[in-house]
Amino acid sequence: MTTRELDVCSTMNCQEKIKVKILSDQDSWNLFKEKAGVAETDELAREVAKECKGLPLAIVTVARALKGKDSHVWKTALRELRTSRPTNIKNVDKDLYSRLELSYSYIESEEAKSCFLFCCLFPEDYNIEIRYLMLYLVGERVFKDVDNLQEAWDTTQTVVDKLKDSCLLLNGDKEGHVKMHDIVRDVAIWIASREEHGFVVKAGVELKVRSEKLEQCKRLSLMRCSNSVLPEQQISPHLQTLLLSHNYALKEVPNNFFQPMKELLVLDLSETYISSLPPSLPCLSSLRTLCLDRCKELHDLSLLKGLVNLEILTLVETKIEELPIEIGDLANLKLLDLTDTRKLKRVPPNVISKLRKLEELYMRDSFGGWEVRGSSGDGSNAGFDEVASLSRLTVLHIHIDDFKCFSLDFPGWENLKKFSIFHMEMKIERFFWFLSDEIDPKFQSACGNYMNVEIISYPICKWVKVLFGRSEGIVLRGVCTNITHLLDDEGRGFNNLKILHLIRCHEMEHITSRSSLLPPLTFQNLQVLTIRFCSRLKNLLPWNLARGLQNLEHLRFYQCDELEVMISVDEEEHELGVLPRLKILELLGLLKLRNVCYSQNGGGGGSHLSLHFPSLEYIGVSGCPNLKRLPIGPQNAPKLVLLRGEEAWFQGLEWEDESVKSHLLPLFLLGTAVTVKLHRRLPDD
Structure with a gap:
């Protein structure tokens, strides 16, 4: 059976759903040629077939409509298809548009x-x-x-x-x-242009003729017009949406242009080169959405004051250097987007705090000079407590320069659901370089709420702990003065984590305190764990923590000078079902690492424990001279392996099964830092 609706397949309990894709160029031409009865060499017919864009219904309908017609009819059809106005092709409106309109009607x-x-x-x-x-x-x-x-x-x-x-x-x-x-x-334009909808779409074309529809329309798109000249005629006073974005040659809006548009609700001027807002902008008292993204010549925003009903204001990648105090008068504002406003150096006091209805604030890679608490001194910036006072915030992306903001408790943020908090000397580019360099992109997209924190002190204040507990990604860099372990004795606050990086946390000795008896679901969602340059860390994963890492896929340790054991257990465990999904394991520059998994027996001795990772696809080893055993059993041998180091070290490793060594030795001798395909292949290798 076939259907336009995927829901129908589910309702009918279909065992397999196959989406019918558009036809290739050759298949489109073969179908068109058959239905139109034209020759293989007919170039005009081939051009018409291309304009049907691989849609079988369009191909059949247009081909049948043009079959046997004179060349001038074919040329007219081609021109109208290219300009989205096939009104003079017999039966096309009736047969094609009306059929496609069924999907809309349903x-x-x-x-x-x-x-x-x-x-x-x-x-x-x-x-x-x-x-x-x-x-x-x-x-x-x-x-x-x-x-x-x-x-x-x-x-x-x-x-x-x-x-x-x-x-x-x-x-x-x-x-x-x-x-x-x-x-x-x-078809959508055909439907939308009806009087009850009032759409006029001139996007991507040259606006050069007077149109009566402009005086009656409700929604007008002049996006990416090739001449970027605004219409001189009066536009409908009932206009509700006006899109002028991507008109790179548009440098000026006439002074009175917006004066008749009393009912305008949506205005998009993004990616134009206007240097100032026109004097008639305050006439738009009904305006709710205003987009000014990437208006790189725009500096003066003082005329925003009159937009009393504005709810959404976006200023992404603009070059404003100071947030105008007039924004504080936008009492109904719900969303303010200042992402990538890199020249923004000053946010005056008592502006942000006035936006009591604000739900979403985006300031990633933007202003970060928040004072810890507000000050009334001349030239001062807003205090971080102003942001914290916004009780309706559900989304917050912000950069903080002063680490003291992490030391004081603030009320609020009970409704915060999506956030990214950055505090580090290097800006966000370095953070994303770090992630993209070492983490599969799927983990970046999966990680919603995250905190990237550099240099905070103990005890960690309440608001930071609360957001830690909601975070899906945490990067702690050069952090944790007097903090010897990450988790408290109750193991609270990390059940949502998918990505965790600890970098240059030189005073940290353990992930958890020695006395912790952790709940079984601690770190239950963790997928990526990276430890770098943590010089005092000796025992990374105690058994009570490792057993909960059921979803861990990437595990990396770099330059941890004191690390001796990756996973340790207090008593012998006969069945070690840890890390069942681990795919990538890297051990680099761990000079004292002796064992991947080690049991500390009650009599004071210890023993290596057999530990196999059934999903392992890649293991990287370099600079680990004291490591004597690798967690590679026969079931791991036919997988992708990267080995670096001296041949003598490799020959001296202990193996649970000599067949594993025989698999790997010839590959190891190919040279250092060699990635070898055995039976499986990782993406992008």
Whole structure:
């Protein structure tokens, strides 16, 4: 059976679901040629077939409509297909558009229908960022039953997934984006241009003629217009959404341009080269969403003061040097995005704290000069306590220069669900370089809430502990004065962790205190653990901690001078079911490492324990002269292995099965730092 709706497959309990992809160029041409009855050498017909973009329904409908027609009809059809106006091709509107409109008509949710129509505002073949889609829909109050931005985001994701399941949207070329098939977009424009919807879409074309529709429209897209000239005629006073983004030649908006747009709700001027906001901007008293991202010549934002109903303001990658005090007058603001505003050096006191309704604050790779507490002195910056006072915050991405902010407790943030807190001398680029250099990208995308902290002292204040407990990724760098272990005696605060890095924590001796009897679910979600340059760390993973690492996949130790044992147990364990999912193990520069797993017997002696990692795909060893045994059994031999060091060290290793050594020895002799394929291959190797 076939269906446009993925849900139908689930309802019918289909055992296998096969998505029908668009046709290749050759298959498209073969189908078109058959239905149109044209010759292989007909280049005009081939060009028309290409404009059907591999969609079988479009190919069949257009081919049948043009079969037997004169060449001038074919040329007209080609021109209209290229300009998304196939109104003069007999039966195309009726047979193609009306059939594709069925998928739209079958959508039960009015919110999903609105989302679909808003997608046609973007240029052809455009990667639509779902985030912007959400900002537009929120501005127009499309979602009727949501109380906050998080609910709006969840609803947007839900309707986008529904549209993808209905094949009305496609996955974009990168995460968080979607695309529209060209023919589907044409149908969306055809539907949206009806009077009840009032869309006028001129995205990606040259605006050069007067249009009566401009005087009546409700939503107007002039994105990426090739001439970047704003229309001189009056635009509808009932306009609700206006998209002017990606017009790189647009340097000035006429002074009175916005004056008649009293009902405008959404305005996007992103990626234009305007240097100032037009004097008529305060006339937009109904405006709820304003996007000014990457307006790199824009400096003066004082005219924002009049936008009393503004809820969303984005200033990503702008070059503003000081946050204008007028932003403090935007009492209804729910989202403020200052990501990558690298020149921002001053946030005046008593601006941020006035934004009592703020739910989302983005300041990653931006201003970090928060004072610990606010000051009224001339030239001073806002205090970090102003940010902490925003009780409605659910999303916070921020950089903090002064480590003293981590030493004082602040109230609030009970609703904080998504966050990234950075405190380090080097900016965020170094953090992402560190992650991308050593971690599979899937772990980066899986890690939502994270903290990257450098130099905090003990005892750790309450708000830091609370966010540690909610974090999925933690990087502690040069940290922990007087802190000899990471976990407290109750083992609290790390059950959500997926990624943990400890770097240059020179006073840390243990992950957990010696007396800890940890709950069984501590570190239950940890997938990546990296320890670097922790010079006092001797015993990394006690048995009561290691046994809980059921999801650990990457384990790396670098330059830990005192590390002797990776996993230790107090009493002999006959069945060691630890690290069942471990895929990558790296042991680099561990001069005193003697054993991977070691048992400390009651009589004072000790013994090496057999420990196999059933999912191991890669092991890297370098600079571990005292390591005598590797955790490689017969079941691990036919897997990818990296060995570095002297042949004598390799020959001196003890093996549980000589067949393992015979597998690896010829490969080891190929040279140092050699990656060898045995039976399996890791991605990108």
